[in-house]
Amino acid sequence: MLPKAYNPQDTEDDIYKMWEENGVFKADSNTDKEPFTISMPPPNATGQLHLGHAVMLALEDIFIRYARMQGKEALWVPGTDHAAIATENVVISKIQKEEGIKRPREELGREEVLRRIQEFVSGSQSTIRSQIRKMGSSCDWSREAYTMDPSLSRCVNEVFNKMYGDELIYRGHRIVNWDPNLQTNVSDDEVEYETVKDPFYWFQYGPFQIGTVRPETKFGDKYVVMHPDDERYKEYKHGDTFECEWINGKVVATVIKDEAVDPEFGSGVMTITPWHDHTDFEIAERHGLEKQQIIDFDGKLLDCAYEFAGMHIKDAREKVIQKLDKKGLIIKVDESYEHAIAVNSRGKGKIEPQIREQWFIDVNRKAIPWNSETLSLKEVMQKVIREKNITIVPERFEKTYFHWIDNLRDWCISRQIWWGHRIPVWYKGDEKYVGVQPPDGDGWEQDSDTLDTWFSSAIWTWSTLIDKDKAQDMSLSLQDLLDQSPDFQKFHPTSVMETGYDILFFWVARMILMTTYATGQIPFETVYLHGMIRTRDGKKMSKSHPETCIDPLEIIPKYGADALRMSMIVGQSPGNDQKLFEEKIAGYRNFINKLWNASRFVLMQCEDAGVDPHNPVDSFGDLSLADRALLSALQDLIDDCAKGMNKYRLSETGEKLYSFTWDYFCDWYLEISKGQANHAVLIHTIRTILKLLHPYCPFVTEELWSQFKPLDASMLISDVWPVSDDSLRDQDSFNALQVVVDCISSVRKLRSEQSIEPGKTVQVQIFTKKFSKIISSEASSIQRLAKCEISIVGSTKELEKKNSVTAISKDIEICIPLEGLIDLDKEREKLEKEQKQLEGFLKGVMAKLNNKKFVDNAPAEVLEKEKAKKETAEGKLKKISERLSAMA
RNA sequence: GGGCAAUUAGCUCAGUUGGUUAGAGCGUUGCAUUGACAUUGCAGAGGUCACUGGUUCAAAUCCAGUAUUGCCCACCA
Numbered sequence: 001m002l003p004k005a006y007n008p009q010d011t012e013d014d015i016y017k018m019w020e021e022n023g024v025f026k027a028d029s030n031t032d033k034e035p036f037t038i039s040m041p042p043p044n045a046t047g048q049l050h051l052g053h054a055v056m057l058a059l060e061d062i063f064i065r066y067a068r069m070q071g072k073e074a075l076w077v078p079g080t081d082h083a084a085i086a087t088e089n090v091v092i093s094k095i096q097k098e099e100g101i102k103r104p105r106e107e108l109g110r111e112e113v114l115r116r117i118q119e120f121v122s123g124s125q126s127t128i129r130s131q132i133r134k135m136g137s138s139c140d141w142s143r144e145a146y147t148m149d150p151s152l153s154r155c156v157n158e159v160f161n162k163m164y165g166d167e168l169i170y171r172g173h174r175i176v177n178w179d180p181n182l183q184t185n186v187s188d189d190e191v192e193y194e195t196v197k198d199p200f201y202w203f204q205y206g207p208f209q210i211g212t213v214r215p216e217t218k219f220g221d222k223y224v225v226m227h228p229d230d231e232r233y234k235e236y237k238h239g240d241t242f243e244c245e246w247i248n249g250k251v252v253a254t255v256i257k258d259e260a261v262d263p264e265f266g267s268g269v270m271t272i273t274p275w276h277d278h279t280d281f282e283i284a285e286r287h288g289l290e291k292q293q294i295i296d297f298d299g300k301l302l303d304c305a306y307e308f309a310g311m312h313i314k315d316a317r318e319k320v321i322q323k324l325d326k327k328g329l330i331i332k333v334d335e336s337y338e339h340a341i342a343v344n345s346r347g348k349g350k351i352e353p354q355i356r357e358q359w360f361i362d363v364n365r366k367a368i369p370w371n372s373e374t375l376s377l378k379e380v381m382q383k384v385i386r387e388k389n390i391t392i393v394p395e396r397f398e399k400t401y402f403h404w405i406d407n408l409r410d411w412c413i414s415r416q417i418w419w420g421h422r423i424p425v426w427y428k429g430d431e432k433y434v435g436v437q438p439p440d441g442d443g444w445e446q447d448s449d450t451l452d453t454w455f456s457s458a459i460w461t462w463s464t465l466i467d468k469d470k471a472q473d474m475s476l477s478l479q480d481l482l483d484q485s486p487d488f489q490k491f492h493p494t495s496v497m498e499t500g501y502d503i504l505f506f507w508v509a510r511m512i513l514m515t516t517y518a519t520g521q522i523p524f525e526t527v528y529l530h531g532m533i534r535t536r537d538g539k540k541m542s543k544s545h546p547e548t549c550i551d552p553l554e555i556i557p558k559y560g561a562d563a564l565r566m567s568m569i570v571g572q573s574p575g576n577d578q579k580l581f582e583e584k585i586a587g588y589r590n591f592i593n594k595l596w597n598a599s600r601f602v603l604m605q606c607e608d609a610g611v612d613p614h615n616p617v618d619s620f621g622d623l624s625l626a627d628r629a630l631l632s633a634l635q636d637l638i639d640d641c642a643k644g645m646n647k648y649r650l651s652e653t654g655e656k657l658y659s660f661t662w663d664y665f666c667d668w669y670l671e672i673s674k675g676q677a678n679h680a681v682l683i684h685t686i687r688t689i690l691k692l693l694h695p696y697c698p699f700v701t702e703e704l705w706s707q708f709k710p711l712d713a714s715m716l717i718s719d720v721w722p723v724s725d726d727s728l729r730d731q732d733s734f735n736a737l738q739v740v741v742d743c744i745s746s747v748r749k750l751r752s753e754q755s756i757e758p759g760k761t762v763q764v765q766i767f768t769k770k771f772s773k774i775i776s777s778e779a780s781s782i783q784r785l786a787k788c789e790i791s792i793v794g795s796t797k798e799l800e801k802k803n804s805v806t807a808i809s810k811d812i813e814i815c816i817p818l819e820g821l822i823d824l825d826k827e828r829e830k831l832e833k834e835q836k837q838l839e840g841f842l843k844g845v846m847a848k849l850n851n852k853k854f855v856d857n858a859p860a861e862v863l864e865k866e867k868a869k870k871e872t873a874e875g876k877l878k879k880i881s882e883r884l885s886a887m888a
Numbered sequence: 889g890g891g892c893a894a895u896u897a898g899c900u901c902a903g904u905u906g907g908u909u910a911g912a913g914c915g916u917u918g919c920a921u922u923g924a925c926a927u928u929g930c931a932g933a934g935g936u937c938a939c940u941g942g943u944u945c946a947a948a949u950c951c952a953g954u955a956u957u958g959c960c961c962a963c964c965a
Binding site for chain 1: 890891892893894899900901902903904906907908912913914915918919920923924925927928929930931932944945946957958959960961962963964965
């Protein structure tokens with residue numbers, strides 16, 4: 001016998017082990033079955049699973065389990081990401097903290113640092129692996145991948161090489177977002193802005209007044225820029241020069257007219273620092289101006305600052321101001337100026353733009369053959385979405401996506417860190433070699449930079465499917481590798497890319513770009529974007545607020561993975577954030593337990609009746625009204641689930657399953673069936689519910705399945721998804737049961753209104769013509785559940801006199817009118833109103849159906865629906881007019 | 889500055905091409921409960937669907953505007 005309450009801790013690990021040992025997660029590339037593939041967004045190999053991962057794992061596992069039960073060849077590829085900057089950052093500061101080494105890179109050297117990082121990553125990976133298992137994720141561990149695996153690294157180099165060959169990758173001196181703390185540059189997308197308050201200084205610069213928050217960068221300024229249409233500065237011509245007193249003596253300045261200057265801001269004149277500012281850089285490029293480096297890569301001032309040289313910019317500001325003030329060049333200071341400063345999203349170091357030689361991907365060069373055209377990467381990215389080759393759920397993110405592409409600049413892919421894929425370019429003197437492998441001969445030195453971590457992530461859907469042995473054969477080209485990898489051939493393109501909307505740009509857009517370019521295949525059919533999980537106050541969950549922060553590793557032992565999964569799925573709609581708190585999880589724990597106990601009850605019933613719950617259900621025998629209604633509702637549930645799952649409406653489907661199981665099956669059917677159970681119906685229904693619920697809560701359903709599975713069946717995870725059976729559909733019985741339900745609840749209500757003692761049986765007269773048959777056949781159930789004795793009175797005459805629901809005597813006799821007790825005027829009014837509405841409705845539907853454009857364009861399904869609407873409305877209308885004329 | 893969204897019960901949220909009386913969970917109130925389950929059951933209270941107009945036989949749903957909140961992108965020295 002099962003224990004009274006479900007304890008997930010007793011079962012979950014064993015069940016996962018059973019699945020894994022039986023190889024049910026493992027997909028076969030050599031099969032005729034339709035493939036269904038998901039590439040798991042690889043967690044960073046830096047730490048622990050958090051709720052963001054948990055929601056991702058839950059969603060994807062539901063998709064995968066559903067597909068698997070539908071008989072598809074379901075493959076879910078797990079893996080981890082080396083997370084270049086994030087990981088290096090974590091390990092470096094760990095070394096600094098734990099070993100007191102101030103500059104680990106300098107002191108330990110490249111090899112040792114990489115070894116330390118690798119060590120850290122290995123530990124982290126095994127933690128993550130076990131955490132993914134805890135969630136019940138049915139991913140194919142035999143195909144586990146890591147962005148730094150040899151075969152994946154090979155793909156990285158192949159793609160780099162191909163792009164270089166197509167002149168889509170170039171090296172150039174550009175202004176980049178330099179982080180002096182981490183000694184690397186970061187991409188535009190990794191830059192965040194923080195609002196700070198800084199004094200805003202006004203200086204006299206020759207005849208002009210200029211404003212700045214950063215006087216410490218102004219040493220080299222020798223251009224003044226203004227808008228060409230600015231009337232105030234008409235007298236100054238582009239190219240005019242003048243001499244003026246500045247920080248370190250006199251300088252010669254040149255007037256530049258450029259439209260980038262906003263005449264409304266400040267005095268409409270500014271000086272520029274092209275080496276350290278994006279806008280200034282662009283202005284300087286346009287006019288061919290000199291660029292001078294003022295700040296070095298550590299954030300210290302260079303020689304051009306004379307007496308300030310070597311000083312950190314943080315300290316220089318005050319000193320520079322003092323000097324300018326002495327010279328009388330400061331006009332005024334605005335102390336409460338607010339502006340945004342750029343920081344690195346990794347580590348929050350302040351960004352100091354610098355000009356450096358970097359590797360870029362050219363997003364505008366037309367180099368990709370596409371049908372009959374040649375497109376740029378940007379255009380490819382736009383095209384696949386515009387032409388609906390990929391569906392984004394929810395759709396509105398398409399707009400955000402296009403907006404991002406419109407603003408997209410060339411992608412800087414080189415990073416000055418050590419952890420990651422080293423750029424596959426080698427130098428010897430002035431010679432340069434680009435290739436997948438190092439060049440032959442001595443004296444070649446590889447580029448010291450590594451690639452942006454998103455470069456390898458961008459090919460994740462397919463680099464993980466490349467045959468590992470084939471990848472060692474260097475004689476094969478990239479195309480050969482693709483052609484000769486069975487997994488790639490079978491499982492790519494993938495079916496769904498499920499991830500958080502926050503990495504739509506970082507990752508999803510780049511996968512579309514890189515994969516479509518490199519393989520000619522669009523990486524996925526659907527992008528499903530989930531929202532962030534927030535605390536009850538709507539704040540981001542972060543480790544700094546442990547009191548409101550929910551840690552899946554604490555929740556799972558307490559409530560079970562199933563409950564956690566359901567609490568994250570139900571109530572979450574794609575693309576929207578959700579608030580999660582413990583009470584909600586407890587609610588689903590209760591649901592799991594309810595399912596458990598319902599099963600326990602059914603098992604008891606079977607035992608009492610000597611029925612083996614493993615029996616096959618071939619026929620149901622005699623069906624009661626309740627049985628027929630239940631089976632009918634079950635068919636609708638099966639259809640709703642399939643529909644909901646196919647449309648990725650997981651929240652709605654989960655809710656339906658919840659309410660069917662609890663409200664209908666447990667609270668009604670099981671109550672009614674007490675004493676007169678149809679075991680075949682009970683077993684069939686439980687089995688169906690377990691199947692439908694399996695994707696949502698795999699552990700408890702698998703555990704219960706072992707109690708109910710037919711003798712020849714195996715594990716639930718690999719069982720077949722239910723299909724509805726129209727012969728079991730019985731709308732009349734379903735409606736009739738509603739009458740019985742109404743009847744019981746009316747009696748209960750009256751009992752409570754009349755304050756009748758709970759134990760006491762009451763007599764109830766039910767006046768009804770239409771439902772007398774149903775009620776008499778279900779009399780025993782009603783009497784038992786409502787604790788009453790009923791008598792059915794066929795005539796309504798007697799009741800009409802009373803004209804209301806009445807307790808004739810306080811505790812003896814109660815009348816329940818179900819029909820026949822009608823206020824004629826009210827009824828007529830109601831009917832007329834309904835008639836009017838229906839007529840209007842019909843008019844609308846007819847207009848649609850007569851509209852040729854609609855009929856021609858609408859999908860068959862929609863058309864059917866409209867026709868059905870029309871028919872039901874017509875039927876209703878007919879009935880109403882019949883009733884109305886009968887009343888008259 | 890540009891864009892995207894949200895506003896529904898005390899709280900958290902569903903509500904999909906406009907269609908009966910706007911739903912759920914939690915909380916709350918009353919009652920019940922000794923054989924599936926107190927991780928329970930039954931019943932109830934609680935809503936001007938942010939506001940103002942418009943379209944329609946019919947609007948939480950579509951349109952316009954207003955207010956508040958959140959997010960994304962860009963960024964001005």
